[in-house]
Amino acid sequence: MRLTFREVMLGVRRSPLLSTLSVVTIAFSLFAFGLFGLLVLNVDRALRGVEEHVEIVAFLADGTLPESISAAMGDISAFPEVARVEQVSPEQALARARAELPEFQDVFDASFLPASIEVRLKEGHRDPATVKEVSQRIQTYPFVDDVRYGEDWVKKLYDIRNIAGAAGIGLGLLFAAVAIIIIGTTIRMTVLARSREISIMRLVGATDSFVRRPFLIDGFFKGIIGGLIALLLTWGTSTLVSHNLIQTSFFDTGTAVLGVLGGGVIGLLGSALSVGRHLRRV
Amino acid sequence: MIRFSHVVKEYPRTGLALQDVTFRVNKGEFAFLTGPSGAGKSTILRLVIVEETPTAGEVRVSGIATTGIARAEIPRLRRRIGVVFQDFRLLEDRTAEENVAFALEVTGSPREGIPARVSRLLTQVGLASKGTSYPKELSGGEQQRVAIARALVNDPVLLVADEPTGNLDDRATRGVFQLLRDINAAGTAVLMATHNLELVKRNAYRVIEINRGQLVFDSVEGSSSSGAASSNTIATP
Numbered sequence: 001m002r003l004t005f006r007e008v009m010l011g012v013r014r015s016p017l018l019s020t021l022s023v024v025t026i027a028f029s030l031f032a033f034g035l036f037g038l039l040v041l042n043v044d045r046a047l048r049g050v051e052e053h054v055e056i057v058a059f060l061a062d063g064t065l066p067e068s069i070s071a072a073m074g075d076i077s078a079f080p081e082v083a084r085v086e087q088v089s090p091e092q093a094l095a096r097a098r099a100e101l102p103e104f105q106d107v108f109d110a111s112f113l114p115a116s117i118e119v120r121l122k123e124g125h126r127d128p129a130t131v132k133e134v135s136q137r138i139q140t141y142p143f144v145d146d147v148r149y150g151e152d153w154v155k156k157l158y159d160i161r162n163i164a165g166a167a168g169i170g171l172g173l174l175f176a177a178v179a180i181i182i183i184g185t186t187i188r189m190t191v192l193a194r195s196r197e198i199s200i201m202r203l204v205g206a207t208d209s210f211v212r213r214p215f216l217i218d219g220f221f222k223g224i225i226g227g228l229i230a231l232l233l234t235w236g237t238s239t240l241v242s243h244n245l246i247q248t249s250f251f252d253t254g255t256a257v258l259g260v261l262g263g264g265v266i267g268l269l270g271s272a273l274s275v276g277r278h279l280r281r282v
Numbered sequence: 283m284i285r286f287s288h289v290v291k292e293y294p295r296t297g298l299a300l301q302d303v304t305f306r307v308n309k310g311e312f313a314f315l316t317g318p319s320g321a322g323k324s325t326i327l328r329l330v331i332v333e334e335t336p337t338a339g340e341v342r343v344s345g346i347a348t349t350g351i352a353r354a355e356i357p358r359l360r361r362r363i364g365v366v367f368q369d370f371r372l373l374e375d376r377t378a379e380e381n382v383a384f385a386l387e388v389t390g391s392p393r394e395g396i397p398a399r400v401s402r403l404l405t406q407v408g409l410a411s412k413g414t415s416y417p418k419e420l421s422g423g424e425q426q427r428v429a430i431a432r433a434l435v436n437d438p439v440l441l442v443a444d445e446p447t448g449n450l451d452d453r454a455t456r457g458v459f460q461l462l463r464d465i466n467a468a469g470t471a472v473l474m475a476t477h478n479l480e481l482v483k484r485n486a487y488r489v490i491e492i493n494r495g496q497l498v499f500d501s502v503e504g505s506s507s508s509g510a511a512s513s514n515t516i517a518t519p
């Protein structure tokens with residue numbers, strides 16, 4: 001182990017530039033994963049908050065008979081996706097609007113607000129597709145004038161989340177690939193620089209895995225260091241955003257540790273993919 | 283110990299290096315491998331240490347056929363064979379001690395036993411006082427002794443030497459050769475490729491001569507005697 005560690009240090013000293021580059025690209029890779037991961041995490045959290053408030057509001061035509069309304073409400077509450085159905089009178093609607101929007105303070109006449117039914121969906125059925133589908137079903141009642149649900153911005157949030165996720169994965173993978181290539185180059189140079197030593201190791205009967213091990217450990221360590229740097233950068237960014245823009249939440253410890261280990265895996269992969277090939281030539 | 287049966291070796295670009303070579307070297311035996319430059323001596327030694335495998339025929343070392351040997355088996359076989367080269371192949375950035383210890387470390391010897399073993403080996407090759415010298419600070423003969431000490435770390439049953447005295451003057455040659463004889467006397471088989479006909483003539487060991495990839499003379503087989511080595515001796519004079 002001491003010998004192995006010594007060899008890792010030797011490798012870093014032999015090609016400091018490439019070693020630094022490997023660490024930095026791994027850090028970039030994980031920073032990309034981390035940053036976009038945070039975006040997804042926070043948008044998800046926001047979505048969950050929003051979804052709790054996702055409501056389908058069906059505005060009723062004037063003069064709809066109360067019997068029709070209660071019959072429809074009975075039907076709707078029997079939908080498997082539906083959690084709760086509530087009727088809102090024009091007066092209630094106005095009171096609520098006043099509470100939420102100061103501009104409505106001066107409005108005293110509730111008559112311009114239509115009566116409505118508010119439908120709340122069960123958890124797990126609050127995604128845009130289901131919401132839309134249920135809305136369309138409600139729309140089929142003849143006395144329903146209009147159905148509203150926060151279609152646009154819920155869908156937008158979902159889109160942002162999906163795009164951020166894809167971008168993070170894409171960018172992260174790109175950097176990971178670059179990191180793997182750079183590590184491969186580092187190993188090629190190290191193998192060349194140490195070809196004499198390696199050939200002597202072979203000659204006296206060192207096993208392949210023994211010869212390979214320092215390179216793998218080297219890659220793994222670089223990956224871990226890259227991962228730690230990425231964690232620091234991600235955390236810094238998150239803190240900065242929290243202080244200056246909006247409150248964000250950060251990864252839990254398990255995820256953070258997993259991310260750092262991910263760096264180790266990238267480093268290990270980079271080494272493993274190239275070390276065998278290059279050693280064969282010595 | 284070593285058994286070549288109808289060995290053919292063809293290199294991809296240079297063609298046939300060995301043709302139908304058959305011989306065997308027994309346990310504890312000392313044999314010279316001679317022949318002009320390019321005859322195929324190094325090729326034979328490379329086949330013995332499994333740096334190469336035969337194109338046809340069979341090479342057996344310590345009972346194991348090297349053709350189709352599992353990659354993982356090669357290190358185990360090499361630990362039973364010591365190897366010495368004309369150019370010593372020491373690591374310049376390590377002292378004599380460290381060079382010898384290196385071979386023990388990379389073959390997974392228990393760490394605590396290494397210093398004692400290294401100093402015993404350096405004493406055996408007559409370099410007890412030069413352990414902390416770097417190769418640059420040693421004479422050619424001394425460097426070759428370090429290389430021999432390194433070759434002995436795993437108590438090999440066979441020592442393969444490719445022109446071990448090729449870079450040495452007469453005095454150093456005699457010293458290194460005497461060391462090889464001592465090692466052989468202690469029971470290790472030695473196969474030594476050499477150009478030094480003086481050395482071959484003065485020592486009544488077995489001689490295997492190669493020319494253009496063919497075995498042209500083997501003193502054990504008693505074919506066309508040159509008077510160089512007339513006995514099939516195994517003993518050390």
Ligand SMILES: Nc1ncnc2c1ncn2[C@@H]1O[C@H](COP(=O)(O)OP(=O)(O)OP(=O)(O)O)[C@@H](O)[C@H]1O
Binds near residue numbers: 317323324325
């Ligand atoms: N690695 C190799 N690749 C291709 N051809 C080789 C290789 N090694 C040796 N040869 C060829 O095989 C033949 C025998 O070479 P070898 O090195 O075995 O001769 P040798 O008897 O050791 O010569 P010398 O006394 O000069 O060391 C030569 O013709 C050489 O060109």
Ligand SMILES: [Mg+2]
Binds near residue numbers: 324325
């Ligand atoms: Mg040769």
